[in-house]
Amino acid sequence: MAFEGLSERLQETIQKIKGKGKVTEQDVKAMMREVRFALIEADVNLKVVKEFVKNVSERAVGSDVMKSLTPGQQVIKIVQDELTNLMGGEQSPIQFNNKPPTVIMMVGLQGAGKTTTTGKLANLIRKKYNRKPLLVAADVYRPAAIQQLETLGKQLSIPVFSMGTEVSPVEIARKAIDQAKEEHNDVVIIDTAGRLHIDEELMQELKDIRAIKEPDEIFLVVDAMTGQDAVNVANNFNEALGITGVVLTKLDGDTRGGAALSIRSVTEKPIKFIGMGEKMDALEPFHPERMASRILGMGDMLSLIEKAQAQVDEDKAKELEEKFKTQSFTFDDFIEQLQQVKKMGPLDEILKMIPGVNKMKGIENVQVDDKQMGHLEAIIYSMTKEEKTNPDIINSSRKKRISKGSGRPIQEVNRLLKQFEDMKKMMKQMTGMSAGKGKKKMKM
């Protein structure tokens, strides 16, 4: 997973200071030395590291912190705040034009994921904002790019405007915007040409497209796996073209995270979205605060809840939340959730979003696979209706029957019952957090 090394090192470091009743300047210095190493190792830009260490140190050795009753916790809070600031503070939404069509230009080097992201973005804009996007194939140098976009359009049932490879990209973009007006497509997303390196010709072409109608957004797509190179590319594109935001792709991979932590600070442009996989729904708005929490091992319950809600419809989600709150969640609901969770993505990724879970020993070895899911289902299906609704009645003779019925050992039945109880408790806390008081409740 992305940020793994950094996350581990930072958590080790803050663990040492966490419970301290007294924190000296010396303690802060020692901690910041470790933080500095961790950031450098994660390939964070050196200037950014220096600035970060300076900011945290200044705030942490302030008299308020030192005198407080929980200085360790306060220092950690400062690290979290500054990490959030580093990544841009607030989530930065898409700027839509109130006189449609909104024009979004997608730029970036070849292989960064530009065409894929163009499709994902159209999908997200349609789903989340209920708009009617038009995709524009303006990469005329790589014929496969046009085909790729057309295939994505077909797959998503989103129209794609293309004029082949013989017409200039500027002309294509102009005609596409005209067509969007006629056909009432309120968002135009232009997939421009990529190159292996930044060159003058490419920049000129992008400037010419930009000149047709000032885009509302110019999104630079960069590959998170390329670390500092991604930061340099962002800097160059920004200086030449003036981007409005960054989409950081392949954050589902094994990136050390340097790009995510440096781009904002170096370019002063926000990361707006992150790519979390190759599928068309694997694009997420970037939330600096949630990312900081995740890096520090405090979990990311809000993203988890959103992910879960994207899978169930609104009414169902409300109903479920009510059940969590009133503790009337049953094994029937559990099995329904199990099916939904399967659709959410790799389970080890999901587990890591839960606060505390990523710190558990051996969690990296946990593999919740389909076979285990099948066992859980077998146990639940062997329960009577009454048992599923009210598991408290499951005594030892019932357990034996369930064990026999499902063909699973009795210990496994016990474990599931225990886990179900724990989960109910946790869900209750989680719903409290989603109501907006999350940050206060999130204990470390």
Ligand code: GDP
């Ligand atoms: P372009 O040359 O910039 O248009 O790049 P493409 O859109 O063709 O993407 C290059 C490769 O990266 C393709 O194999 C994509 O499936 C893959 N890709 C794009 N975004 C992501 C992402 O967020 N995660 C992962 N794992 N792969 C991605």
